[in-house]
Amino acid sequence: MLIFDHVHFYYQQEHPILDDLSFTIEPGEFVAMVGANGCGKSTVAKLMDGLLLPKQGHVTFGNLETSNPEDLVSIHEKIGIVFQNPEDQFITTTVLDEILFGLQNIRVPREEMDQRVEEALHMVHMEDYKEAMPHHLSGGQKQRVAIAAILAMRPQIIIFDEATSMLDPEGREQVMKIMKELHRQGMTIIHITHHMDEVLFAKRLLLLHEGRIEFDGEPATFFETVNVTDYQLEKxxxxxxxxxxxxxxxxxxxxxxxxxxxxxxx
Ligand SMILES: Nc1ncnc2c1ncn2[C@@H]1O[C@H](COP(=O)(O)OP(=O)(O)OP(=O)(O)O)[C@@H](O)[C@H]1O
Ligand SMILES: [Mg+2]
Incomplete structure (x- = not known):
């Protein structure tokens, strides 16, 4: 269970971003998170993974807490983030190396690596691209490799932070399909997006507004009861x-x- 317990956050003290934010995400949920530009969605994603730490309050995952330095490696292993721009996510020169890089970081034994690589590439249908250079791939393929690199770590939660927003319709559809398949297999999915048609795949929607959760419920109810244009969103x-x-x-x-x-x- 991922818990935000009375979380406060700011980059500059005079501009609070999150104001006493509390919510819980259960294992296996598929949650969409929406809100106007700059409302703090990416900040929430980074707090989930311990890339940022709360100024007040607690972010916990099971018995791990992001504010405990000794828990951070386990948290990074269990909670992965796919970011918006696939170009920014590559460090190495081939698809294979990219996935191995992550595994070396979390000290996976050498003999276990091949199987993890195969499994992860298979899940995103990129098994034929092991030796390919990331910059020769399409946007959708790059994003699938970024997902594979995370899957190889065998996380329990994957956060997609606008991971579809730079993709063409085909690439978006491929990434959405992978999200649905991972959810079906029991993984917790958190999908931050501006594409309102994508939130209908989620079972639960969180609307972030002025540092708090303004709506928490089913996407269908959200569109029935909330005036979405008030939040710079569209039906x-x-x-x-x-x-x-x-x-x-x-x-x-x-x-x-x-x-x-x-x-x-x-
Ligand atoms: N490193 C930083 N230093 C200072 N301010 C920041 C930093 N990162 C983000 N901000 C500010 O914090 C606020 C929240 O940013 P955040 O990126 O979390 O919003 P977001 O909801 O993800 O926006 P978008 O929809 O554009 O992705 C914004 O006003 C942003 O300008
Ligand atoms: Mg963002």
Missing amino acids: PFSVRLHQNLHLNTPLTADWKEMIRSEWNAN
Whole structure:
């Protein structure tokens, strides 16, 4: 269980970013986090992983706490972050080395490495690209390698911080598919995004506003009850379709599927 317990955070004391923020994420959840530009989403992601530390309050994962220096290595191993720009995430020259680099950092025994690399590349369908140079890959492929490098660490939580925002529609779809598959296998997924259609894949949505959680609930309820433009957000296409056509079928991310099931019910 990941717990934010009365967390306060600022970069400069006169500009508080997070103000007494508390929430809990249970193992296996698929949570979307949204909010206006600059409201502090990436800050929350970095606090989760111990890359930033709370000024007051506690961030804990099981019996580990980010403010305990001796817990940080375990926390980095258990909680991985995929960032926005795939270019910024590569340190080495081949896909294989990129994944090995992370494993060496957490001191995985040599004899265990090959299997972890194979497994991780298989999960993102990049097993044929082991010797490829990251800068020759497409944006979506790069992001899949970044995900594989994290998967090889066998984390319990993966945070995607706008990880789809620089990708073309095909790349985004591939990354969303991987997220759904990892969730299906039991991993905890936290997806920070500006793409409102993607939040419909999550089971729970957190809206961050002025340093606090303003909404915590199901995405469908969020779009029914919250005036999203107040938070610089938009209703996704499938929500507009669902509301404008007064569909009876449940709201889903896949609008074609929604129309099909409405059609079949009539
Ligand atoms: N290293 C830093 N030093 C000082 N201020 C920072 C730093 N990083 C972020 N900020 C400020 O803190 C606030 C929250 O930033 P953060 O990146 O967490 O927001 P965000 O919700 O992720 O934004 P976006 O939607 O643009 O990704 C912003 O006002 C930002 O300018
Ligand atoms: Mg951000």
